[in-house]
Amino acid sequence: MSKEALERVQKHLRSSNNNWPRDHFMMSEKVATWLEHRLARVVGDSEVQFLSSTVEDGRGGGRARYSATILTDELVIHGEIQAPEDSGRAPYPHQGDVTVVHRSKIQSLTLHHVEPADDEGTPDYVSFTAAFDGMPPMVVGMPRYSSQMDGSTSNAFDSLMRDLGRTSR
Numbered sequence: 001m002s003k004e005a006l007e008r009v010q011k012h013l014r015s016s017n018n019n020w021p022r023d024h025f026m027m028s029e030k031v032a033t034w035l036e037h038r039l040a041r042v043v044g045d046s047e048v049q050f051l052s053s054t055v056e057d058g059r060g061g062g063r064a065r066y067s068a069t070i071l072t073d074e075l076v077i078h079g080e081i082q083a084p085e086d087s088g089r090a091p092y093p094h095q096g097d098v099t100v101v102h103r104s105k106i107q108s109l110t111l112h113h114v115e116p117a118d119d120e121g122t123p124d125y126v127s128f129t130a131a132f133d134g135m136p137p138m139v140v141g142m143p144r145y146s147s148q149m150d151g152s153t154s155n156a157f158d159s160l161m162r163d164l165g166r167t168s169r
Contacts, residue, residue: 079096
């Protein structure tokens with residue numbers, strides 16, 4: 001895994017979710033780096049077409065949890081990791097799997113919402129869920145951050161629609 005691949009994945013993770021850890025000061029944030037490295041190892045030199053990530057911060061007695069789903073030209077990559085239960089030392093290597101399937105494994109695509117873009121040249125904003133054989137569903141909400149207001153959710157949906165059309169033949 002190259003340092004460039006790691007930095008590219010980290011940039012996409014932070015752009016997709018403003019809550020993605022940047023400092024890794026606390027142990028619950030440090031586990032996110034292990035997921036970043038695992039994702040970067042799988043992505044390698046492939047171009048990231050779309051990335052969706054979630055952060056559950058563990059407030060209110062829960063455990064911090066980080067997950068991400070990445071689309072490349074050929075693959076769907078999903079990884080998740082959970083922080084240790086207490087503030088003690090996390091076991092090494094920390095458990096957290098990254099699952100990889102080919103995009104042809106798409107089973108269904110559910111469109112939840114469409115919001116027309118203000119700019120005529122920008123694709124609509126969409127919310128959807130994509131189900132793949134062998135991994136958890138990819139749930140993509142409406143764009144919340146300025147970096148997502150580029151039509152990437154619409155482009156990802158359209159790309160997955162094409163995949164679904166090819167697999168149903």
